[in-house]
Amino acid sequence: MGRDARTLSLWDALRFLWHVAIPGTLLGVVVPNRAIMSRFARRDRGRRTHRFIRELRARYRSELLWVWFPFRRTLLVLSPAAIDDVLASDDNAPDPWLKKRAISRFAPEALVASGDAAEGNRRTFNTGVLDLGHVHRDADAFAGIVAGESRRLVDNGGPALRWPDFQSLGRRISQQVILGAGRLDDTLDDDLARMLRRANLLLRDASSFGDLRRRIETSLAPAGAAPPSGCLMHAAAxxxxxxxxxxxxxxxxxxxxxxxxxxxxxxLHVPRTLALIAAHPQVQAKVRDEIRAAGAPTARAIDGLRYVEACLVEQLRLWTPVPLLLRRAVRPSRIGNAGVDTEQQVMIHAGFHHRDRRVFGRAADAFAPDEAAAGALPAVYVFSAHARSCAGESLVRFVLKGVLATMLAGHRFELAGPAIAPGRIPHLYDHFGIELRAVPDARTAAMRP
Ligand code: HEM
Incomplete structure (x- = not known):
């Protein structure tokens, strides 16, 4: 593989738009588009994108390729060492135009699209409230919310769990973790959903935007008082x-x-992880053994669930939710042998990297929690890395592990669809069409001879 950056021919640059930029935009810049996801998943469109990038790398014999994304000259970085260097460098900022425009439609000053994390102390504020790197100070309260809501879903959810069931779970857990136990606000959810749909088109729904901001301001200081303890609003206040x-x-x-x-x-990640676990019976047995051995889902028990965590991280690797990490060069710099000018873009295709056979070998297209738990897989960038990595990583790992542990504690799951073939996990999974059957242990026991 050559060390120099290569520029794509005009034809290949157009094909890059067709295979990477256009499907990415259609799938949803902010939230997944249901119709497109179903269509692309049926046609295995993600695999075509992957094959195309692999073909470019082989044909140009380089892991540094100059492409257009969508209309800006962009250095696509495929070499694992260079990926880490880019994410560790302060020569670039995570606020390229497209990302800033999309995020600013609903959260204009959010840290995730702020060039300068120190502005207004935004990074310190986020990592402080979200307790990055630690078990959250309110983990006991969160464990209670998560266990209560997850039990409610498996006990009352009917014979099959579908996408609307998981949407409702997401709404109920997220609102209570943020606003406080028992605080549920349907209007907030409706406003948020409207804004996110509009943000996919890079537009703002002005009335929902104003309403939601007012609601959040009120929950930070309800009638001049403090928010209830045991929630993110309390920590923020x-x-x-x-x-x-x-x-x-x-x-x-x-x-x-x-x-x-x-x-x-x-x-998104609860049903997808359950689907993978259900499609791998040996993994399911092992996960459930770990959960049983851990006992009641206390904060401490949830934190210690290493195999559940490995299943979650593997799911995130296989269906990377933030597949493109885009950066804007803030000064002239070098990446490998490539010179990058100020304002040029740098792109890391984490989704491609996580399925790259050169990096992950036979595990690339397989669900491999055993290897992940043993630390036998290369680094993943599902939460990005270094100074601008995900500020909510510790919190979200905890919440998702807590949900999975509670749901799997008393039930075995069967995947009615869409089917998953072990060893050849599809690149896109239509979670909107998911159907999972939760079989309670009592029934499993009764069915044994
Ligand atoms: C499994 C779920 C999640 C994944 C995979 C994820 C992934 C990521 C990634 C890849 C980034 C970097 C984006 C970029 O550089 O373009 C990021 C940033 C961020 N995430 Fe997450 N995230 C998740 C959930 C959360 C949650 C639940 C929160 C907060 C409650 C959160 C808060 C943040 C913040 C504040 C940033 C901006 C960090 C910065 O720019 O310094 N994330 N996340």
Whole structure:
């Protein structure tokens, strides 16, 4: 493989738009588009995109390729070492135009699209409230919310669990973790959904935007009082009271972003992980053994579930939810042998990297929690890495592990569809069409001879 960056021919640059930029946009810049996801998943469109990038790398004999994305000259970085260097470097910022435009439609000052994380203390505020790198200070309260809602779903959800069931789970858990136990607000969810649909088109729904901001401001200081303890709003209000924020922190934007990502994480990653577990009976048996051995889902028990966590991380690797990590060069710099000018874009295709046979070998297209738990797989970038990595990583791992552990504690899951073939996991999975049967242990026992 050559060390120099190569520029794509005009024909290949157009094909790159066709295979990468256009499907990515149609699938949803902010939230997945149901009709397109179903269509693309049926046609295995994700595999075609993967094959195309592999073909480019082989033909140009380089892991640094100059492409257009969508209309800006962009360096596509495929080499694992260079990927890590880019994410560790402060020569670039995670606020390219397209990402900023999409996020700003609903959370204009959110840290995730802020070029300068120090502005208004945004990174410190987020990592502080979300307790990045630690078990959250309110983990006991969150464990209670997660266990109560997950039990409610498996006990009352009917013979099959479908997408609307997981949507409701995501709404109920995310709102209570953010606003406080028992605090549910349907209007907030409706406003958020409307704004996100519009943000996919890079537009803003002005009336939902205004309503949602007012709701969040009220929940930060309900009638001049403090939010209830044991929720993110409480931690945020304490940071404000302690003088750790300024108007430039834009707490409302940060909290709006949490509402979006926490709901999205639960509704998407719980059914997808259950689907993979259900499609691999040996994994399911092992997961359930770990959960049984851990006992009641206390914060401590949830934190210790390493095999459940490996299943979750494997799901995130196989169906990487943020497949493109885009950066904007803030000064002239070098990536490998490529010179990058200020304002040029750098792209890391995490989705491609996580399925790259050169990196992951035979595990690339397989669900491999045993290897992941043993630390035998290369690094993944599902939460990005280094100084601008996901600020909610510790919190979201905890919440998702808690849901999975509670659901799998008393039930075995069967996947009615869409089917998954072990060893050849599809590149896109139509979670909108998911159907999972939860078989309670009592029934399993009764069926034994
Ligand atoms: C499994 C679910 C999640 C995944 C896979 C994920 C992944 C990511 C990734 C890849 C980034 C970097 C994006 C980029 O550089 O373009 C990011 C940033 C961020 N995430 Fe998450 N995230 C998840 C859930 C959450 C949750 C639940 C929260 C908060 C409640 C959160 C808060 C943030 C914040 C604040 C940033 C911006 C960090 C910065 O720019 O310094 N994330 N996330």
């Amino acid at each position: 304490r940071a404000i009271a302690a003088g750790n924020t300024s108007p430039a922190t834009c707490v409302t934007s940060q909290a709006t972003f949490w509402c979006f990502v926490l709901k999205d994480a639960v509704e």
